[in-house]
Amino acid sequence: MQTDQTEKVVRRDVGGMVTAAVFILMAVVALWDTTNMVDADSFVFPRAVAIAMIIFCMLLIVWGLIRPDLGNGEVSAPGASTVRRVSLVAAMIVSTAAMPWLGFLVSGFAAFVSIMFIAMYDQWTSFRKLVYPLVCAAFVVGFYFLFAELLLVPLPVGSLFE
Amino acid sequence: MPGIEYLLEALTPFNIMLALCGVIAGTVIGSLPGLTATMAVAVLVPITFSMPPASALILMGAIYTGAIYGGAYAAILLNTPGTPSAIATTFDGFPMAKKGDGDLAVTLACLASVTGGLVGAAFLLGLAPPLAKVALAFGPVEYFWLAVFGLTLISALSEGNLLKGLIGACFGLLLSSIGIAEISADVRFTFGSHVLLGGIETVSALIGLYCVPVLIDLVATPDKHLKVTHQPKGFRLLESLRISWKYKINLIRSSVIGTLVGILPGAGGSIAGLVAYSEARRVSKRTEHFGTGEPEGVQATESANNATVGGGFIPTLVLGIPGTPPDAVILGALLIQGVRTGPNLFTQEGSIVYTFIYGLFLATILMLPVGLVIGRYAYKIIITVPKAMLVPTVAFMTMIGTYSIRNSVSDVIIMITLGVIGWILNRVGYSPSPIVLGLILGRIAEQGFVQAWTIGAATEDLTGMFFGRPISLAIIAFIGLSLFYPLIRSRWIGRRRKVRAD
Numbered sequence: 236m237q238t239d240q241t242e243k244v245v246r247r248d249v250g251g252m253v254t255a256a257v258f259i260l261m262a263v264v265a266l267w268d269t270t271n272m273v274d275a276d277s278f279v280f281p282r283a284v285a286i287a288m289i290i291f292c293m294l295l296i297v298w299g300l301i302r303p304d305l306g307n308g309e310v311s312a313p314g315a316s317t318v319r320r321v322s323l324v325a326a327m328i329v330s331t332a333a334m335p336w337l338g339f340l341v342s343g344f345a346a347f348v349s350i351m352f353i354a355m356y357d358q359w360t361s362f363r364k365l366v367y368p369l370v371c372a373a374f375v376v377g378f379y380f381l382f383a384e385l386l387l388v389p390l391p392v393g394s395l396f397e
Numbered sequence: 398m399p400g401i402e403y404l405l406e407a408l409t410p411f412n413i414m415l416a417l418c419g420v421i422a423g424t425v426i427g428s429l430p431g432l433t434a435t436m437a438v439a440v441l442v443p444i445t446f447s448m449p450p451a452s453a454l455i456l457m458g459a460i461y462t463g464a465i466y467g468g469a470y471a472a473i474l475l476n477t478p479g480t481p482s483a484i485a486t487t488f489d490g491f492p493m494a495k496k497g498d499g500d501l502a503v504t505l506a507c508l509a510s511v512t513g514g515l516v517g518a519a520f521l522l523g524l525a526p527p528l529a530k531v532a533l534a535f536g537p538v539e540y541f542w543l544a545v546f547g548l549t550l551i552s553a554l555s556e557g558n559l560l561k562g563l564i565g566a567c568f569g570l571l572l573s574s575i576g577i578a579e580i581s582a583d584v585r586f587t588f589g590s591h592v593l594l595g596g597i598e599t600v601s602a603l604i605g606l607y608c609v610p611v612l613i614d615l616v617a618t619p620d621k622h623l624k625v626t627h628q629p630k631g632f633r634l635l636e637s638l639r640i641s642w643k644y645k646i647n648l649i650r651s652s653v654i655g656t657l658v659g660i661l662p663g664a665g666g667s668i669a670g671l672v673a674y675s676e677a678r679r680v681s682k683r684t685e686h687f688g689t690g691e692p693e694g695v696q697a698t699e700s701a702n703n704a705t706v707g708g709g710f711i712p713t714l715v716l717g718i719p720g721t722p723p724d725a726v727i728l729g730a731l732l733i734q735g736v737r738t739g740p741n742l743f744t745q746e747g748s749i750v751y752t753f754i755y756g757l758f759l760a761t762i763l764m765l766p767v768g769l770v771i772g773r774y775a776y777k778i779i780i781t782v783p784k785a786m787l788v789p790t791v792a793f794m795t796m797i798g799t800y801s802i803r804n805s806v807s808d809v810i811i812m813i814t815l816g817v818i819g820w821i822l823n824r825v826g827y828s829p830s831p832i833v834l835g836l837i838l839g840r841i842a843e844q845g846f847v848q849a850w851t852i853g854a855a856t857e858d859l860t861g862m863f864f865g866r867p868i869s870l871a872i873i874a875f876i877g878l879s880l881f882y883p884l885i886r887s888r889w890i891g892r893r894r895k896v897r898a899d
Contacts, residue, residue: 251558316616334809354789386801
C-alpha cells in the first residue's frame with residue numbers, strides 16, 4: 236500500500252503535457268495563419284483564442300513539472316484489444332473513402348460486415364453464420380431505402396456502377 | 398383566454414391522428430444520430446401542403462417536439478446526442494445508463510420532455526405577444542454574453558482539471574472558426590483545402606467526439622455495452638414520477654429557461670439545455686454528483702430543450718422571426734400556405750393559431766405514452782443485441798447520418814478523425830464536452846463579439862456596449878454566480894459547520 240502511494244506521488248502527467256505542447260504548436264500555426272487575414276473582424280477572435288490556448292497550455296506544462304499529477308484520463312480496460320480498435324477505425328475510414336467509387340450500398344455493406352467481424356467475440360455457430368449476414372444486408376438495404384427514397388438524400392451511387 | 402371551440406377543433410380525430418403520427422415519426426428520426434429536428438420537419442413538410450393550416454401546424458409541431466425528445470435516446474444509451482439539443486443529456490444520461498439505470502433515465506427524460514413541452518406551450522398560449530418583445534431586446538452583445546454563460550459550464554465539465562477543460566474549449570473555439578468567416582467572409586484555417594471551406598459541421602463533430610470513442614472502446618473488449626443490474630422492470634414510471642416530483646422546482650425552472658432561450662432567435666435547444674444544466678448544477682444540493690449520473694441533470698436538459706419548441710414559436714408567430722432552425726422551416730411552410738405571421742395573427746387568424754397551440758398541447762401529452770413505449774424498446778434493444786450487431790449498426794448509422802447532413806463524404810472522414818482525436822484526448826484527461834461546447838458556442842460568441850465590437854467602436858462606447866446594457870449585466874451576474882457560487886457555497890457551509898462546532 237505504502238509503495239503504491241509513493242509511486243502515485245512521483246507520477247507525472249506526461250500525456251497531458253505532451254498534448255499541451257501539440258496544442259501550443261497548433262495555436263502557433265493558427266496565429267501564423269491569421270497574419271494572412273486583412274479584416275480585423277476575421278482575426279480578432281481566433282487570435283485571442285489562440286493566445287489564450289498558448290497561455291493555458293504553458294500553465295499546464297509548468298504546473299505538471301512543478302507539481303506531479305495523477306492525470307485524470309480514462310484507463311483502458313484490462314486486456315483491451317488495440318488491434319480491434321485500429322481495425323474498426325480503418326474499416327470506417329476505408330469504406331467511407333471508397334464510397335465515391337463503390338457507392339453507398341456496397342461500401343456500407345462492406346463496412347457493416349467488416350465491423351461485425353471485428354466486434355465478434357462469440358463463436359460462429361451455424362445460426363450466426365446464416366442469420367448475421369442476412370441481418371447486415373437487410374439493415375443496409377433498409378437504411379439505404381429510408382435515406383435515398385424516403386428522405387431523398389442523394390447517396391453516392393459509385394463511379395464504378397454509373 | 399381563447400375559447401373552448403379551438404380546443405374542440407384541435408381534438409378532431411384527424412388532428413389527433415396527425416399529432417400521434419408526427420410524434421412517432423419525430424421521435425424515431427430524432428433518435429438517429431445525424432438526423433436533427435430541423436431535418437425531420439423539413440423532410441416531412443411537403444406532406445402538409447394539402448392540409449388546412451392549423452392541421453399542418455399541428456403535424457409540424459408534433460414532429461418537432463417528438464424529434465427534440467427522440468435525441469435523448471441516443472444520448473442516454475449511446476453517449477451520442479441524437480440532436481444537438483441533447484448534448485447536455487449525455488453528461489448524466491450516459492453515466493446513468495452505464496450504472497444500469499438506462500431505463501430510468503429514458504423515462505425521466507420522457508417525463509421532463511413532456512413537462513418542458515407543456516410549459517413552453519402554456520407560455521405560447523398565454524404570454525406570446527408580450528414575450529415576443531424579449532426577442533427584440535436581445536442584441537449582439539447579449540448573444541455574446543449568453544455564449545460566454547454557456548462556456549462557464551466548462552468548469553463543471555472539466556472533471557477535476559480546469560486547465561485541460563479550458564484548453565479543450567479553446568480547441569473547440571478554434572475548430573469553430575475554420576472555414577469562411579461569417580461577418581468578413583475571410584477564408585480561415587483551411588490551408589488551401591476546399592473540403593474545409595464549409596467549416597466543421599457541428600452535428601458531425603458531435604457524433605465523432607461522442608460516439609466514435611464509445612465504439613472504439615466497445616470493440617476492444619467482450620464486455621457488455623451497458624451494465625444491467627436488474628431485469629428490465631417495465632417503464633420504472635412510479636420511480637421516475639417520484640424523482641420528478643422531488644425535483645419539481647428544477648423541472649419548472651429548466652422549462653422556463655428553455656422557453657425564454659427558445660424565444661431568442663438562433664439560440665436553440667442546445668443552448669437552452671446547457672444553460673438549464675448549468676443552473677440546475679449551481680442550485681442543486683447534489684452539485685458534486687452532476688456528471689456522474691445525476692437525474693436532475695437529465696431532467697434539466699430534457700425539460701429545457703422541449704420547452705424551446707413552444708418558446709421558439711413565440712417570435713415565429715408574433716414577429717415572423719424564427720426562434721429556432723426548425724421554426725424557420727415551419728415559417729416557410731406557413732408562408733406557402735398563405736398564412737401571414739405577425740402581431741395581428743393572434744387576433745385575425747385566431748382559429749389557426751389557437752387550434753395549433755391546443756394541438757401542440759395534445760402532441761406533447763401524446764409524447765408520454767409514445768416516448769415511454771419507444772424508449773422501453775430502444776433500451777431493450779441496446780441491452781440485448783449482441784455486440785457483433787450493435788457496433789456495426791451504430792457505426793453505420795453514424796456514417797449515413799453524418800453523410801446526410803451535407804451530402805458530403807468528407808464530413809464522414811472528418812467525423813471519424815475527430816472521434817479518434819477525441820478518444821486520444823480522453824486518454825490523457827481532456828474531456829470531449831468542453832471541445833463540443835467551444836465548437837457550438839464559438840460561432841455565436843464570435844458573431845456577437847465582433848458585431849458588438851463594431852457597434853461599440855463606431856459609437857465610441859465599447860465599455861458601455863459590453864457592460865452598460867441591463868440584460869448584459871444580468872447575464873454577467875449569472876456568469877459570476879455560475880463561476881464563483883460553488884466556491885462561495887463551500888466556504889459558507891464550512892463557516893456554518895465551524896460555528897456549529899464552536
